[in-house]
Amino acid sequence: MPILVEAGWGGLVQYPWSITWTDITDRVDMVQGVAITRGASDERSETQPGSATLTLDNADGALTPGNPNSPYYPYVRKNSPIRVSMAVMPARTGAAPWPLSQMGDTFDSTSGLWASFTGGASVTGGRARIPLTPGVTSTMVSARQWKLPGASVCARLATVPTANGSSVSRSNFFVESTTAGTRLGWQHNVSTGKLRAVNLVGDVDGAPTDLDFSAIDHRWMRIRETSGLVYWETSPDGWDWTVRRTLATPAWVTSQSLVVSLNATRTGGTGDYAEWDLLGAQVRPRFYGMVNEWPVEWEGLYSKVTISATDLFKRLNRLPELRSMLGMEVLTSDTLTGLYSFLAAYYPLSEDAGSTSAGSVAGGSAGALAVTQVGAGGTLEFGTDGVPETGETAVTFTPASSAAGKYLVADLGPQTASDTTTWMPMLEVWFKTSTVSRAICGLYEQGLDHELAFVLNASGVLQIEHTESGEPRVITATSTGNLANDTWHHLVYDGSLLRIYVDGVPVGGSLAVTSSQNLRYLHVGGYRGARLFTGQIAHVALHVAQGPAGAVYAANYGASTGYSGESADSRVERLARYAGLSSVTILGSTHDQVASQGPAGSGVVARLREVEATESGRLYAERDYFGLAYQSRDVRYNPDPVDEVFTISYADLEPGLQLADDDQKLVNEVEASRPGGATQTVTAPSSVLAFGSYPQQLNVLKTTDLKVADAAYWLVSRYANPDPEIREVPVEAATMASYLDILDADISSYFTVFDLPSQALASSARVTVEGYTETIKEQSHEIQFRTSTSARDSVWILGDTVYGVLGSTTRLAY
Known part of the structure; x- marks a missing residue:
């Protein structure tokens, strides 16, 4: 062990x-x-x-x-x-030939497993050392007493050899038949950096599987046979295996006793060695x-x-406190595009009242949006009411006229200009207005050869003003309908598809908009000193992507409700993404809808725990990799004896087994509530009579009062009078x-x-x-x-x- x-x-x-x-x-x-x-x-x-x-x-x-x-x-x-x-090393039982799954060696000494050593192969320092010596074939070969059907054999490549100037150098891990040159296994071509899964007959395989060798991903190698198929598998840790090749089991595998060999050869260059260990380890x-x-x-x-x-x-x-769910979606949605895409600039515009500029939180080099005066009069106020369900504020523009007032201007920097030349610009912005013929925002290049502005026309319909050859700008109308209706709207522009999305929905098809490049300057709440915006703007973000990604950014519209009503498993996966985790293991199938967690101000663990408590689930860190696991409550429903991990006799336990019967877990009166819902009480009268009141508050993110009552009943039904139990x-x-x-x-x-x-x-x-x-x-x-x-x-x-x-x-x- x-x-x-x-x-x-x-x-x-x-x-x-x-x-x-x-x-x-x-x-x-x-x-x-x-x-x-x-x-x-x-x-x-x-x-x-x-x-x-x-x-x-x-x-x-x-x-x-x-x-x-x-x-x-x-x-x-x-x-x-x-x-x-x-x-865990396997033990041999029964008589030879043994299944290869029972072949194990820690190489602490020269065991009886190995029948021959040639070319300087040895057991050294707890490893099988196989030299790669110019002109020499080095081998360790087991006794012929093994069988592969229904079994497997693995080993870890503890020391990876190097080419050292050799044009041909190979290190191999084989299962071999009684016929010379007929074998299957792994062939590491050290000179070319290739790992080959081979099925050799006469030392030839007409259709091998070649991989670029990775000292991380291919550290462990395994050969496995089951149900008439042979699998070649690799693993970075000996636990999580990836199938690299599959083949119908050759006839010799089922009819012969086999040997395992570790061997290596080199032509020219300088000597080196491969080392293997933990042969057969589970x-x-x-x-x-x-x-x-x-x-x-x-x-x-x-x-x-x-x-x-x-x-x-x-x-x-x-991790720091999360922004609102809307803000976190903007910050993390690029991980969902499936493309090379990233956030070049993001201005939540949630600065405190009295601020004179707004910063980007994207982590890049984009400069701040600075308040800029045009003409005389007008106001620009930070800290005003923002998009609902976010708990974050917005900026309110109140110009004296379309040509006099204040708006925001930023230099996004030369890197952003370069990025918008190499990749497609993707813009998203939230706005609310009842005034037509105003500019929401715009981007342009220093020499004004390229411009891209988003404007509401006299009917409140969005139009795009653009050029790739200097003034005058071309005006392209969209079919958005009137957006100057005093309602918050989410606007997304996809510079790859040349498509507009409003409130999560594509509006029309591809637009006749010219290409946009070298975009360095951003104006918000007006464009180039004119058509100053009246109303509120928030969450201005510029993404760049190698292809169409607008649909992903458009989905951020759902954050305006805090994704209320999505299933608990989806919420856990969403929060895990906010924490920078690429995946989370979801176990179980009972996942109720959960309410909004939209407002900012709490950490990711606190939010995950809210979902866990709401669902009577289980949240924990994996023990084999950097990841989370979440179990729904039905994972524990009605355990089946066939699914027991193990059984053990009392006589095989260490001292200290106890049967506990106390009030540590007793709950017989629950006052339960949900955000915006009723407060309900569930009791177990017989328990209250027998033991007195054991109350508990239950605040859950359910979406209906009925579900709140169900959660309260579930708690009381289990703990009104807990049975005696073994706790250790x-x-x-x-x-x-x-x-x-x-x-x-x-x-x-x-x-x-x-x-x-x-x-x-x-x-x-x-x-x-x-x-x-x-x-x-x-x-x-x-x-x-x-x-x-x-x-x-x-x-x-x-x-x-x-x-x-x-x-x-x-x-x-x-």
């Missing part, structure tokens, strides 16, 4: 796909061990940030921050990515996060570093035959403890995992599961012999 601890020196935890991991397992003090905590204390508590603590040997000073002599310099620093896994991730600090300690001349690390929630909790299950997992299954247990998994003592209420108890604390030491892996009774999540099924018993299992799901 080797532990695998890897550091992502120089990597950024938010970009996990780009991290090159370095194995630092040999530095781990396994006497003290590695301690990991995950999940919640019970089902009524929020999951907490996961943590890991471990002590590392620093005798060589490599882990001293700022040490220029460290091989990891300058990347021994706070927030360094770190991950911890268990590599990897189970335990922790993925960031190192908080590197505190160096000394005891005499001995130096150590005891580090603590925290999972994804550390980063999420540090201590297991020495390393000694269990079901070790891998125990490692698979995670939040909301369930398992059964059987053969309980005679004093127990029943001979067995099924429990749901809420969290755990584990300590991993040499030949020891203690896991203290924090659990709740699974029966509490049972719901009624009409006519079911287990879940349809009147008066017993009649809790209604919602």
Whole structure:
């Protein structure tokens, strides 16, 4: 059961796909061990940030921050990515030939697995070292006692060889038949940088699959056979596998005993070697996060570093308060275009009253919008009412006339000018007016050869004024209808399709608008000192894209209602995007509609927790990569014995099992409410009579009062009189035959403890995992599961012999 601890020196935890991991397992003090905590204390508590603590040997000073002599310099620093896994080695059972899934070697010594070594191949330092020596073929070949059907074999390429001036250098991982030259596996052409999935007959494969070798994505390689197909797979971590090639199983695979070989050759150049380790390991991730600090300690001349690390929630909790949902959509919608696109400038125009300029929050080099006076009189006020449901203000323009007053002017800078030449400009803006014949905004190039202005004509219909050859500007009318109707409108211009979107909907087809390039200057609330706007403007954004993206930006119109009514899973994915996460794992299928979270002023974790509480769901960080998981409440409905992760006898547990029966979770009176809805009370009178009042406030983001009542009933029905339960299950997992299954247990998994003592209420108890604390030491892996009774999540099924018993299992799901 080797532990695998890897550091992502120089990597950024938010970009996990780009991290090159370095194995630092040999530095781990396994006497003290590695301690990991995950999940919640019970089902009524929020999951907490996961943590890991471990002590590392620093005798060589490599882990001293700022040490220029460290091989990891300058990347021994706070927030360094770190991950911890268990590599469980298979055991052989039965008689040969054995399935290849039972082939495992940690290369701690020369095991009996290997029948021959040639060309200097050896077992060195816990790895199989295969030299790439000019003119020499190096091999390690197993005994012929293995079979592939229904099995698999994998290995990690621990040291990647280099070409070193050789025109032909190869490192291979093969499963071989009894016929010379007939084999399948992985062929790494070190000279060309190609990784080839091969099925060789006479050392020839007419249709191999070639990949550009990646030391990140192809670190692990596997050959697997199942149901008449052979799969070639790679993985960056030994856990998450990608199929690279599939082929009908060759006849020799099913009829022969096989060998596994690690071999390498080189023609010319300088010698090098490949190293393989963890042959056959079954990897189970335990922790993925960031190192908080590197505190160096000394005891005499001995130096150590005891580090603590925290999972994804550390980063999420540090993020600044979110803007409104509308603002966050503008900031993050470029991730949805599927194109090369980015936000060049974004002016929310939400500055405080009395401000004289407005800044871009896009993070680029665009200059501020400055208040500019034309003629005499007029006002321009920041801090006035903005787009509803945003909680953000807008700017109000009140000119003395169309030619006298104030508007906003910005120099977007030379980079934006260049970007709008290389890519297509995409503009979005919110406005509200009842005055026609005014300019909303416009862009132009310094020499005025290119201009692009958006104006309401005398009927309040949008028209575009444009040129690519200097004055005069061409006027192109649209079919928007009257937009000067004293209503907030969202306008999007797609410079690729030459199309206008209003309030989320395309208006007409492609427009006869000339190309726009080198756009550097932005005017808002008027254009070039004329047709000064009367009304309000907010959220002016300029995107650039390599193709049509207007439909994506037009969808931001939905943010004006805070996306009220979207499903909870969609809301979680939306909030995850605001946090910079590319994806979130959604588990379960019951996802109610949720109300708006539109206004600014709260952090992403707080908003995610609101959805979690509203849905009685479960939110937590993944333990194998930088990502979130969200479970709907139906994940826990009516657990089926066939889905149990494992079962374990009471006799196999560590001391400390207890049956709890107290009022820790008791709730028998709930006052529930929703934004803009009724306040309702649900009680369990018999519980109140027996135990007294145990009240709770429940504020949820439901969209109907009926759903609020359902949520309140769900809470009371489960906790008005909680049954006795087992809350802690201590297991020495390393000694269990079901070790891998125990490692698979995670939040909301369930398992059964059987053969309980005679004093127990029943001979067995099924429990749901809420969290755990584990300590991993040499030949020891203690896991203290924090659990709740699974029966509490049972719901009624009409006519079911287990879940349809009147008066017993009649809790209604919602």
